[in-house]
Amino acid sequence: MHAVTRALCPPWMRRRVWVVLSTVALGLLVGTGLYASVGSGTPALVWADVTLAVVAVALVPLVIARPLAGGVLGGLLVAVSPVVTPVASFAVLFTARRRPFRQALAVALLGAAGEAVQGAWRPMPGLSYGWWFLLMTVAFGALLGWGTWAQARHALLEALRDRARRAEREQERRVAEARAAERTRIAREMHDVLAHRLSLLAAAAGAMEYRPDAPPERLSAAAGVIRTSAHQALTELREVVTLLRGDDPDAPVDEPLGQTLADLPRLVEEARAAGQRVEIDDVRGPSVEPPARTGRTAYRIVQEALTNARKHADGHAVTLALAGAPGSGLRIAVRNGTGGGPAAGGPSPAGPGSGLIGLAERAALAGGRLTHHVDDTGRFHLDAWLPWSR
Incomplete structure (x- = not known):
């Protein structure tokens, strides 16, 4: 009221x-x-x-x-x-x-x-001057104290209200920032996944186009890769778009696309089925599964490295090595030739190659680091280190 x-x-x-x-x-x-x-x-x-x-x-x-x-x-x-x-x-x-x-x-x-x-x-009738003066002094003193207390109480309440309003605005800002960061993370996941799926699809389609005389089983396998990759891309795109366009902004965002190192064999098999040559040097590979965040980040690094190799160094073999243990961290090394075209992960005619920039940011957010360069022989080197607590 x-x-x-x-x-x-x-x-x-x-x-x-x-x-x-x-x-x-x-x-x-x-x-x-x-x-x-x-x-x-x-x-x-x-x-x-x-x-x-x-x-x-x-x-x-x-x-x-x-x-x-x-x-x-x-x-x-x-x-x-x-x-x-x-x-x-x-x-x-x-x-x-x-x-x-x-x-x-x-x-x-x-x-x-x-x-x-x-x-x-x-003079007041029936009251001596001394008592009169005392009573009036006490009355004015009481009014002075009452008004001062009321002012202090009002100032305190206003300060508390202002603090509550600022705390509410700060909470809203934090929620908005957390929501934006979560959706940015989902968008980054989508970039990694779609780039991988579409590059597989393009590689398989290219194999069918340039090798029409291939055995029927090879053509059938390439068609299967195209169908599977297209279906997975649509499913994952629908999943992320649903999250990004949710009507309830306060609804919890599920963890999408949570692949880890355990999914690397399937990733490599998909790349090989699309015609990419992938060699794995896992003699010193980790004997146990790393933490979920480290595993997801490592999976994305390998996925983006294979995708970049297909885009920028098609036809060259890719060598993948993983080594690590709890306490010493997880190391990932990817090597591939570059031929005469752009280096894997380097600038391409279509743009500045933001995939590796995003991977470096992802590794930094996980507490690790990522570097890449092309050596004097023309081979592309990608090295990453991720923390692995005991």
Whole structure:
């Protein structure tokens, strides 16, 4: 309800309503004080009190707009007539609520001094001057403390609200960044997988095109590779597109395409079935399966290396070596000839060759490193190291 009221009532209107209500309430208190002083004073004092009552009520908007100036005027006028006491008290409370403590203290001291002057020449019936001064000092001190506490509480609540808003925005930012990073990772996975599948498909189709006289079983195997690669590419593309275009942005993103080193034999067999010559030097290969993240990263490195070799060094044999153990890390070495064309992983006519750039970033994210170069004999070297904790 409070939120609806704030939404329907603009700030300037709320301020005006507050001024009107405060003026009416204090006007009633001033009128009560004026009624009490009418029967106990001379006609001159009565007219003075009436005049000061009107002035005091008109002073309320000034106190709200400029608390220090209004409080000073109230403290001066209260020395003349008791009808100004409600406005002077309100000035102390409002100044302590809205202004620095030193300003509120000045208004409170001036109000107490005005009450002391008033009590000296217009004593309160039935109450000694000492008790009168003590009571008024305590009252003004209580108003000063109340207003200061209210200001401190308001500042604390605003700080807590601001901190909560900033924490909420920070959480939303982190969630958005995590979601974007996850989808970027999925897109990188898609690049690796589609490049591999499509290069297999192209190699098999090229073999069928340039060797129409091949034995039927070779042609059948090449057609099987084309069919399998196309089906896998469509399946994996549909899987990732579904994740990237999910209607529920807060839905968990499953781990896609989680191949590891255990899937390397199938990867090599697919490459060989497409006509690529792959030689594996696994004499020193790992005897146990590395952690899942290391295995996935190693699989992607080998996959991209074979894909680049088919794209940039078609017809050249690829030598693959893996070695590693827990504690020393996993090493991957890929070698292939380059012939007269672009080096595997180097710039191609179609673009700058971002595959190896992405692999280097992937290895760095896994805590490893990846380097590549072409030696003096024209052979392409790719070397990677990935951490493998005990």
